Amino acid sequence: MTPLFEIESLTHRYGSVLALDDLSLSVEPGAIGLVGQNGAGKSTLIKILLGLVRHTAGTVRVYGSDVTRNGVGLRGRIGYMPEREGVLPGLNGIEYVGLAGELNGMPRKQSLRRAHELLSQLGLEEARYRRLENYSAGMVQRIKLAATLVHDPDLLLLDEPTSGLDPDGRTAMLSLLKSLSQRPGKSLLFSTHLLGDIEHVCRHTIIMEKGRVAASESLDEMLVGKADAYLLRWKNAGDAANDVYLAALQQAGAEVSPGEEIGQARAVVPAEWSTRQFFHLARQAEVTLTGLEPEEMDLRTVYRRLVGMETAMPPLVDLAKRGESGVTS
Amino acid sequence: MSLVKPDIETITQRPAWFAAWPIARTALHLVFRRKLFWVLFAVALFSFLLMFGAIYLLATLRQEYKWLEEFITSRLKDLDGSGTTFLNFMKAQGTVTMILLAFAGSVLAGNDHSRGGLIFYLSRRIKLVHYGTGKLLAIGLLPSLTTTLPALILFIEYGLLGDTGMYFGEKYPIIFGILGYGALLSVAVGLLLFALVSWMPRPVPLVMLWGGLFVFLPILSRILTLTMREPGVRRRHALEESPWRLLDFWNDLYIIGNKFFGVDKPLFIGATIVVCSVCVVSVIAIFVRLRQLQHQS
Amino acid sequence: MTLESPPTAESSSLVEVRHVSKWFGPLMALNDISLEIGPGITGLIGPNGAGKTTLLKLLTGQSKPTLGEIRICGHEAWLAKAKAHVGFCPYGDATWDELSGRRLVRVTAGLHGFTGDEAERRTESVLETVGMSDRADRPVRTYSKGMRQRIKLCQALIHDPDLLVLDEPLNGIDPVGREELNELFLRLARAGKAVLISSHILNEMDELADHILFVCRGKLLASGSLETIRDLLDDYPLKVHVSCESPRQIASPLMALESVKSVSVQPPEDLFLEVQNPNRFYAEFGEFATTHDIQLHRLKATDTSAEAVFDYLMERASRPE
Numbered sequence: 001m002t003p004l005f006e007i008e009s010l011t012h013r014y015g016s017v018l019a020l021d022d023l024s025l026s027v028e029p030g031a032i033g034l035v036g037q038n039g040a041g042k043s044t045l046i047k048i049l050l051g052l053v054r055h056t057a058g059t060v061r062v063y064g065s066d067v068t069r070n071g072v073g074l075r076g077r078i079g080y081m082p083e084r085e086g087v088l089p090g091l092n093g094i095e096y097v098g099l100a101g102e103l104n105g106m107p108r109k110q111s112l113r114r115a116h117e118l119l120s121q122l123g124l125e126e127a128r129y130r131r132l133e134n135y136s137a138g139m140v141q142r143i144k145l146a147a148t149l150v151h152d153p154d155l156l157l158l159d160e161p162t163s164g165l166d167p168d169g170r171t172a173m174l175s176l177l178k179s180l181s182q183r184p185g186k187s188l189l190f191s192t193h194l195l196g197d198i199e200h201v202c203r204h205t206i207i208m209e210k211g212r213v214a215a216s217e218s219l220d221e222m223l224v225g226k227a228d229a230y231l232l233r234w235k236n237a238g239d240a241a242n243d244v245y246l247a248a249l250q251q252a253g254a255e256v257s258p259g260e261e262i263g264q265a266r267a268v269v270p271a272e273w274s275t276r277q278f279f280h281l282a283r284q285a286e287v288t289l290t291g292l293e294p295e296e297m298d299l300r301t302v303y304r305r306l307v308g309m310e311t312a313m314p315p316l317v318d319l320a321k322r323g324e325s326g327v328t329s
Numbered sequence: 330m331s332l333v334k335p336d337i338e339t340i341t342q343r344p345a346w347f348a349a350w351p352i353a354r355t356a357l358h359l360v361f362r363r364k365l366f367w368v369l370f371a372v373a374l375f376s377f378l379l380m381f382g383a384i385y386l387l388a389t390l391r392q393e394y395k396w397l398e399e400f401i402t403s404r405l406k407d408l409d410g411s412g413t414t415f416l417n418f419m420k421a422q423g424t425v426t427m428i429l430l431a432f433a434g435s436v437l438a439g440n441d442h443s444r445g446g447l448i449f450y451l452s453r454r455i456k457l458v459h460y461g462t463g464k465l466l467a468i469g470l471l472p473s474l475t476t477t478l479p480a481l482i483l484f485i486e487y488g489l490l491g492d493t494g495m496y497f498g499e500k501y502p503i504i505f506g507i508l509g510y511g512a513l514l515s516v517a518v519g520l521l522l523f524a525l526v527s528w529m530p531r532p533v534p535l536v537m538l539w540g541g542l543f544v545f546l547p548i549l550s551r552i553l554t555l556t557m558r559e560p561g562v563r564r565r566h567a568l569e570e571s572p573w574r575l576l577d578f579w580n581d582l583y584i585i586g587n588k589f590f591g592v593d594k595p596l597f598i599g600a601t602i603v604v605c606s607v608c609v610v611s612v613i614a615i616f617v618r619l620r621q622l623q624h625q626s
Numbered sequence: 627m628t629l630e631s632p633p634t635a636e637s638s639s640l641v642e643v644r645h646v647s648k649w650f651g652p653l654m655a656l657n658d659i660s661l662e663i664g665p666g667i668t669g670l671i672g673p674n675g676a677g678k679t680t681l682l683k684l685l686t687g688q689s690k691p692t693l694g695e696i697r698i699c700g701h702e703a704w705l706a707k708a709k710a711h712v713g714f715c716p717y718g719d720a721t722w723d724e725l726s727g728r729r730l731v732r733v734t735a736g737l738h739g740f741t742g743d744e745a746e747r748r749t750e751s752v753l754e755t756v757g758m759s760d761r762a763d764r765p766v767r768t769y770s771k772g773m774r775q776r777i778k779l780c781q782a783l784i785h786d787p788d789l790l791v792l793d794e795p796l797n798g799i800d801p802v803g804r805e806e807l808n809e810l811f812l813r814l815a816r817a818g819k820a821v822l823i824s825s826h827i828l829n830e831m832d833e834l835a836d837h838i839l840f841v842c843r844g845k846l847l848a849s850g851s852l853e854t855i856r857d858l859l860d861d862y863p864l865k866v867h868v869s870c871e872s873p874r875q876i877a878s879p880l881m882a883l884e885s886v887k888s889v890s891v892q893p894p895e896d897l898f899l900e901v902q903n904p905n906r907f908y909a910e911f912g913e914f915a916t917t918h919d920i921q922l923h924r925l926k927a928t929d930t931s932a933e934a935v936f937d938y939l940m941e942r943a944s945r946p947e
Contacts, residue, residue: 014624037800038770050452052623072345076454085445086452090359090436102351103453105342114340137674147449152340163797166674166826167936193800196829230923235908275922279915288908289915292925303801 233291352463439530477511631850771798
């Protein structure tokens with residue numbers, strides 16, 4: 001299968017700023033998340049992939065085709081949804097999406113027909129003749145998505161697609177994106193600051209930092225947790241009882257690190273351990289267990305570690321003891 | 330053709346140049362949606378209506394008082410049905426066309442720059458040059474709505490109401506004159522406006538600059554001509570031949586336009602140089618600015 | 627019907643909202659809202675159009691309620707005396723972006739009545755708190771979204787207010803920045819400030835907020851800690867995910883437990899339970915786990931997160947009363 005992108009030694013400079021620094025990346029088609037700090041080079045990378053910016057050095061291929069030589073052709077296969085701009089006030093919904101289609105080379109009738117269909121499917125049927133400036137935040141995101149889908153692109157490039165949406169809107173958008181990415185032959189690159197969104201939709205994640213790729217892995221590989229580590233939660237029974245419980249666990253052979261709040265802990269257990277002991281010891285300490293699960297990394301922890309960020313206060317679930325990360329660049 | 334089910338219809342893809350018309354069409358649409366445009370357009374057509382009425386009146390006079398009609402047309406070149414009539418009509422539409430363009434300019438193209446619409450166009454299957462062409466097409470069409478098109482209608486009216494066969498038989502080159510002059514206006518003014526809009530998309534500064542070019546400079550050129558003329562030179566003479574007149578862009582276009590009607594005016598070469606340089610500088614300015622915006626967006 | 631945790635004996639209420647309603651013409655944005663906000667982090671959640679922005683406007687004194695009253699530290703919210711206690715970090719960007727960040731914050735200090743050394747000191751202190759000390763000299767125009775948000779926070783903190791009102795404060799901020807700022811909010815809360823955060827990112831609310839306010843269609847439909855609200859939603863039995871080696875074997879014994887309403891087995895190792903009376907359930911389950919050797923490796927309630935609670939509350943809100 002042709003890789004989605006093949007990027008070799010990509011460097012981009014504008015003025016005195018080095019936006020991308022000898023970046024190399026190869027990714028298969030699928031649902032991909034793109035994360036990184038502001039200034040890490042994400043938007044520059046996206047613009048280069050779209051063929052809108054000519055990079056200083058290196059080769060960039062999308063679907064096997066060189067971006068500098070075949071920018072226009074590739075844009076016909078890509079749909080880009082920018083975060084904040086990209087709306088033409090004064091037009092109504094149908095005209096906007098119809099124009100998007102025509103700009104991609106579709107004849108007017110076909111484009112309008114497809115626009116009508118997409119707007120129905122995205123729940124914008126009633127608002128289709130309303131002008132874009134009268135659309136709510138959620139509707140704006142959906143109409144931009146419709147304009148992105150009108151020419152049936154193989155690759156969707158989305159920049160913060162859930163921006164401004166309320167929780168219901170976000171959930172709806174994320175499910176939609178997930179189902180779009182699962183169509184055969186279609187891919188999705190999703191740039192966002194919300195790691196939860198990426199975990200929901202994407203199978204592969206690219207983490208960028210300072211113009212380079214810090215990690216590019218499938219999510220499953222990234223989130224491999226340490227074996228024999230469990231996270232415990234129990235009802236707060238008072239400091240004394242909690243301490244007793246933790247001490248008992250230590251004594252029984254588990255390495256225990258207390259969590260952020262009372263009633264949480266991480267335990268690394270020896271091979272012969274039976275989980276029943278957690279409950280047994282809890283009962284003895286007069287503590288009621290309310291949660292037990294094998295440790296799974298979350299994207300947030302992986303990200304922080306990769307970006308070299310150590311905060312004074314570890315997040316609630318991941319605790320003082322750090323396991324090995326299963327990540328390679 | 331649903332979001333999730335496989336497609337049964339293939340999406341047609343036409344060459345990118347086909348996108349220029351939808352871009353132009355959309356830009357014009359947005360202008361036509363504004364009430365202000367229709368008000369200005371009505372004002373622009375006012376003199377057209379007057380001319381229409383005058384020609385009709387002449388035609389009526391020809392029936393009853395032929396001597397009166399002949400008297401008028403021999404005295405007023407502006408009504409004698411020769412090329413000059415239409416040439417001068419189109420020139421006289423200058424002021425009102427400029428006002429119209431000043432307001433339409435930011436809607437036609439400026440909004441893309443100031444409100445983030447440019448990326449909408451550029452992220453699709455077109456290049457900057459297709460976008461530019463589409464916008465120029467829209468910007469160029471507007472002046473022709475107030476100059477070329479009305480002039481053509483007046484020409485047809487003149488012929489139909491007069492001695493049709495003879496008139497059209499003799500005077501048909503006027504059509505080329507009108508179209509040529511009209512095209513010149515559209516191209517030159519269009520390029521200039523697009524260049525300005527690219528650098529100054531917001532309506533108020535644009536109107537001010539535009540006003541400066543088309544109101545202030547002509548006045549300045551007249552003043553300079555008249556104050557700087559050699560003693561003994563007649564006023565009209567100076568106004569035709571003084572190089573200071575080249576500052577008046579619309580006048581320069583008029584001088585070149587005369588050539589399309591077969592009339593040679595003094596300062597032709599100077600005017601041609603001015604207009605060509607303005608066009609070339611505009612093209613470069615457009616190119617540079619759009620490139621800049623593409624990288625920024 | 628509002629889901630509320632019972633009022634505590636001592637309510638140190640920095641903010642008191644009593645029977646507040648707000649109309650805009652015929653549109654009722656807020657309908658008889660009463661609440662109290664004290665030190666700690668309070669999360670304000672709700673769908674778009676629910677009235678959250680209106681509520682924030684009332685709290686920051688930009689607008690007066692049509693009915694009812696709002697008091698901040700005892701003063702009515704629109705008075706200058708009250709505003710001295712409130713720091714507001716609004717949603718959009720509207721500043722003089724030719725100024726540098728440092729200058730902008732200094733100007734804000736001046737607006738609050740600080741001058742000279744005091745103003746300088748506060749400016750530097752607040753820039754350091756948000757981590758912008760070394761980056762604040764370029765004009766705001768050149769800043770990324772995250773940096774702008776931090777400058778806005780500086781402006782909200784400069785006068786050391788007791789109440790911080792933050793509207794989507796993490797908008798546009800990258801994952802690392804989010805953590806740093808969340809940490810900042812926690813610190814401020816622990817220092818005794820009331821931090822009110824309006825946000826759509828519910829999974830962050832899970833960890834941050836001590837107290838949640840759920841507003842929908844102008845009404846306050848739930849108020850309390852996440853756990854309390856979940857408990858009060860007793861028409862939604864708790865969903866618990868259990869994993870072990872041989873789920874079928876424990877299915878019936880689990881059904882026998884009084885608190886378990888239903889058990890659904892999903893081979894190879896999962897069981898999904900619906901449970902009434904969570905406290906009872908955990909006790910019974912603890913007992914069960916110690917008496918049966920079942921190679922259990924997961925016990926987890928799956929619908930106690932802010933997102934799940936939000937969904938339930940929305941469902942409840944859309945049911946006809």
